[in-house]
Each structure stands twice: as C-alpha cells, then as structure tokens.
Amino acid sequence: MNKTIKLLLCIVFTLSIGAIGGMATATGVNGWYTTLNKPVFNPPNYLFGPVWTLLYILMGISFYLILQCYNPILRKRAVVIFCIQLFLNFCWSFLFFKFQLLGISFIEIIFIWFSIILMILTFYKINKTAAYIQIPYLLWVSFASVLNGSIWVLN
Numbered sequence: 001m002n003k004t005i006k007l008l009l010c011i012v013f014t015l016s017i018g019a020i021g022g023m024a025t026a027t028g029v030n031g032w033y034t035t036l037n038k039p040v041f042n043p044p045n046y047l048f049g050p051v052w053t054l055l056y057i058l059m060g061i062s063f064y065l066i067l068q069c070y071n072p073i074l075r076k077r078a079v080v081i082f083c084i085q086l087f088l089n090f091c092w093s094f095l096f097f098k099f100q101l102l103g104i105s106f107i108e109i110i111f112i113w114f115s116i117i118l119m120i121l122t123f124y125k126i127n128k129t130a131a132y133i134q135i136p137y138l139l140w141v142s143f144a145s146v147l148n149g150s151i152w153v154l155n
Helices: 003-029 045-067 072-098 102-126 128-132 135-154
Strands: none
Touching: 003 045, 003 072, 045 072, 045 102, 045 128, 045 135, 072 102, 102 128, 102 135
C-alpha cells in the first residue's frame, strides 16, 4: 500500500474515533455541562475541538510510524497499547458527557494518563519521533485530569 495512503488511513482512523466521542461530548457540552460549577482555569468550550483534532492527527501520525516497524513483536505490543489508550480515550467522553459520571470519568482519565505514558515508552523503543509527538497529548490529558477532578470536587 502506498505510504501516503497508509498515513492518511491512520489519521482518518484516529479522527473517526475522536469524532464518535465528540458526538457524545457535543450533547453534554450544550446541556448539563453548562450548569456545572467549573474551576477558574476551565478553558472556553470552543478550544476543545481544535485541540483534540490536532491530538488525534498526531496520534494517527504516531500510529503510522509504529506500523513501519519491522520487528513484529515490538510492533504488535505497540499497536495493542495504542489501541488500549485510544479505547480508554473514546470511553471517557461517554462516561463524562453522556452518562455524567464525574468520579468514574476521573478514575478512567487516570488510566488514560498511565496508558499514554506506557505508549510513549513503548513507542520510544521503536521510533523516537512517534514517542515525542505524543507529549502534547500527555500534557493535555494531564491538564484534563486536573480539570475533570476539579469539576468532580466542585459538583
């Protein structure tokens, strides 16, 4: 398969997962989320879409770079870890926005954070660029964890 097509498919894959989670987010953001007490550092709602879009694109690029690994054992492990973190990421939107489970979503986002650390460490052994471009994702989820926890405490 052409490398450009493979790269685009990886990006479309991650963006699609994000878009489905985004649908759950959209229903909550315009509904009950507006009534919650939020910390002063809560960013404006319009910021979340572009940030997550960029992060999903970076995930897709990383995924593509990992798929280029010739070692099937390392590649398989990296793909499994990538899929686990992506699944956890996907679930968080539903837990927080759709089902309004603030405490459960906080616990779940901590699992996402650890899975991102594991993903970065695993990717680093295969492709340093694939690992490094996940640092913004780790930083954003770190911030989102504090935000999620703060919203839970305030409500």
